[in-house]
Amino acid sequence: KEKKAAPLTKEELGRATWTLLHSIAAQMAIISRLYPCKECADHFKEVLKANPVQAGSQAEFSQWLCHVHNVVNRSLGKVIFPCQRVNARWGKLDCKDRSCDLEGTVDIK
Numbered sequence: 001k002e003k004k005a006a007p008l009t010k011e012e013l014g015r016a017t018w019t020l021l022h023s024i025a026a027q028m029a030i031i032s033r034l035y036p037c038k039e040c041a042d043h044f045k046e047v048l049k050a051n052p053v054q055a056g057s058q059a060e061f062s063q064w065l066c067h068v069h070n071v072v073n074r075s076l077g078k079v080i081f082p083c084q085r086v087n088a089r090w091g092k093l094d095c096k097d098r099s100c101d102l103e104g105t106v107d108i109k
């Protein structure tokens, strides 16, 4: 099988990083601050300033990350994810009953 050799796109990088971040949040570990897309990192710094990390518990951390991901989603004109479904989406590596397909349309504050 031929392997893809082209550089990572902004979309691929973002998708992979959100996957890592949400997986980490679901397992309660540490988020890395290094991010190779400068435009994204600069924007995210502002997002973090307005939304300081809340990690008093794994559940709180997951909800906080869902919220800041939605802030980025909104700035990019993407669908807002319903945060009450974050454990169904990211809590397990296997996805029973199509729980990994969940995407939502609810508004955030």
Ligand code: FAD
Binding pocket: 010, 011, 012, 013, 014, 015, 016, 017, 018, 019, 022, 035, 039, 040, 041, 043, 044, 065, 066, 067, 068, 069, 070, 072, 073, 076, 078, 080, 081, 083, 086, 089, 102, 103
């Ligand atoms: P992604 O946003 O990558 O999401 C992946 C999956 O996560 C979705 O398919 C969905 O199932 C799930 N999901 C979506 N929202 C949530 C949520 N709120 N909570 C839980 N799960 C959710 N791109 C830019 O063009 N400009 C930027 O400034 C920028 N800043 C970024 C900052 C950071 C920290 C990161 C990690 C990425 C940034 N990106 C930015 C990339 C962008 O956010 C997306 O990752 C990229 O556009 C691919 O989008 P996607 O539609 O595949 O879904």
